[in-house]
Amino acid sequence: MPTLEPVAPASASATPLASAAERPRRLGLVLALLLTVTMLPLSVVVLLQPAAQLTPPPAVLAAVLAVLAVLHAASVAAHRLPRAGFVVGSAAMLALALLPLAGGVAAAMLPSSLAFLLLIALAAGHPDAPAGWGAPMRWGALAVGLAGSALITAVHMVRAGRDEPLVSLGELLGLAAMVVAAWLGGALDRSRRERAAEAEAVRLRQAIAAERTRIGRDLHDVVAHSLTVMVAQAEAAMLLAETDPGRSRSAIDRVASTGRDAMQGLRGMVRVLDDGGPAEREPAPGxxxxxxxxxxxxxxxxxxxxxxxxxxxxxxxxxxxxxxxxxxxxxxxxxxxxxxxxxxxxxxxxxxxxxxxxxxxxxxxxxxxxxxxxxxxxxxxxxxxxxxxxxxxxxxxxxxxxxxxxxxxxx
The missing domain is CATH 3.30.565.10 (Histidine kinase-like ATPase, C-terminal domain)
Known part of the structure; x- marks a missing residue:
């Protein structure tokens, strides 16, 4: 069965906003699925590859694999549950930062961590309405990402027993740069979509205003035609008043009927200012x-x-x-x-x-x-x-x- 959709101009301006809220979620779902099918297997290969020398004890390995699965699941779920997806993804990243791999490397450095950058981008790109994050939540996502970068660097530095401040600083700046880049990408995309939505809303308002101008011209046609008929019938009634009273009364009835029609046409029409151009003289079609x-x-x-x-x-x-x-x-x-x-x-x-x-x-x-x-x-x-x-x-x-x-x- 076809689905009926009312076309309501009053709500037309809300359509771009609703689309602006849906588009980033759809794109986020596609990217989340793409990261799941590429980065998760790659992370498993890195963990199990002897040459990488990162394989932890079996219990830790099982925990890391489980948390990685949760992180990817959270990035996919963010398509419909953006807040819950970000919270669960942040918790997963915290667990990965605290889970050590061989050599003291944090599990948060695995390729699957790109899914968390996607969550940050989605948080920054989510519109305010409907059911949006709002500015505090967006800035909070950036703060969580930067804090996570500092935590990962600190854990790595402590576990590896590294006493090289410049190397640790470089690691911190690199992680923070990736977080900021993801956040800025989402924020810029949100700004672009909001500008496009506003431009669409303006276009629809202009279309409605133009249609009201056309209604004004059509109203002019209806009234001009009605008045022309009324004048002609009134003149005929005057001429026939003495010679043919019956036809005179019929003409007067026609004047009254035409006047009522014209009044009905005026009701419910908005008053608009025309551009002063010449109006068409022929009666409006019906x-x-x-x-x-x-x-x-x-x-x-x-x-x-x-x-x-x-x-x-x-x-x-x-x-x-x-x-x-x-x-x-x-x-x-x-x-x-x-x-x-x-x-x-x-x-x-x-x-x-x-x-x-x-x-x-x-x-x-x-x-x-x-x-x-x-x-x-x-x-x-x-x-x-x-x-x-x-x-x-x-x-x-x-x-x-x-x-x-x-x-x-x-x-």
Whole structure:
């Protein structure tokens, strides 16, 4: 069954943030698995290789191997449990720092320790929200890494009985440099993703603002058309007042009805400032134009069909226009993004309280030049429908489908 997803402009700005939180976790999982299948076997080889002269007693060897497995498991688990993964990984590194290999070398110097650097990078790269680390946790991860570097150096120096301060200082600086590099890499990646998320949020806000400007132009069309009809009917009523009172009353009724329609179109529309450019003079399209719109999208490789079910009910002008634009955008997307041959079916269903239009394509040949939900067109449609009191739902099965609904006026 396809999964329905409402397209809500109000929450559009949250989408980049959610993606920013998910991307580093997915990348971290891939890197953690890669380190597990490469560094863990390499660490085992180093431990068991006689030439390396690092093999500890059997009990210590078993403990080291177990802790290494825990460290890699923590790096993999950090994909879903970043805090728990870092805490467990830090504990594993502490144990490795205290477990001696032959020659006094700390087990924390084994290749598998790169998994802990990955945990530090993930901690530094994790966003603040949702459920992020926050600045104290990120700086805390850096502090833990630097403290671990000092501990590993001190343990190595004591166990090896080394009295060479410069060598120990070089070891400390080398370990600290790797920790800082991992932390900076994560922090820089987080900063880049946050800038990209903010740019995406700005782009969506601009798309909504542009759509509101278009709504303003469409509103101008609706009101201008309604006023033109009202003036013409009022003039006719004046001329027929004495010679044909019946037709005069009918004209006055038409004026009142047109005025009510115009008022309905004004309700729920936001006031926007236009750029002062010339507005189109032709009436805004509506329900009556849907059949022609669908037929106009047909071609030898694009099979389109329109069906209407139920009894028509009054619709506010802005709601009619919103449904028309929804069908127009869906047809455009299907023709532009779905590789032909493709069948597109448009159905308008009238209910007791709403009008629902559904546009479904069959996916064509299965090839696509871009997702229908990737641009700002659907964001603008959702905003337009929301202003008209309706909503927009988009889903994908074999092909793309949209469902746009608006409430009907009083019968």
């Amino acid at each position: 329900i009556d134009g849907l059949a022609a719109l669908v037929a106009g999208a047909a071609s030898p490789r694009h099979d389109t069909a329109f069906a209407e079910r139920g009894e028509r009910r009054p619709l506010p002008p802005d709601a009619e226009l919103a449904l028309y634009r929804a069908v127009q955008e869906a047809l455009t997307n299907a023709v532009r993004h779905v590789a032909p041959p493709v069948r597109i079916r448009v159905e308008l269903v009238w209910g007791d309280a709403d009008a629902v239009v559904t546009v479904i394509d069959d996916g064509g040949s299965g090839r696509s030049s871009g997702g229908q939900g990737a641009g700002t067109g659907l964001v603008g449609l959702a905003e337009r429908l929301r202003q008209a009191g309706g909503d927009l739902v988009v889903w994908r099965d074999r092909g793309w489908s949209i469902r746009a609904s608006v409430p009907t006026g009083e019968p």
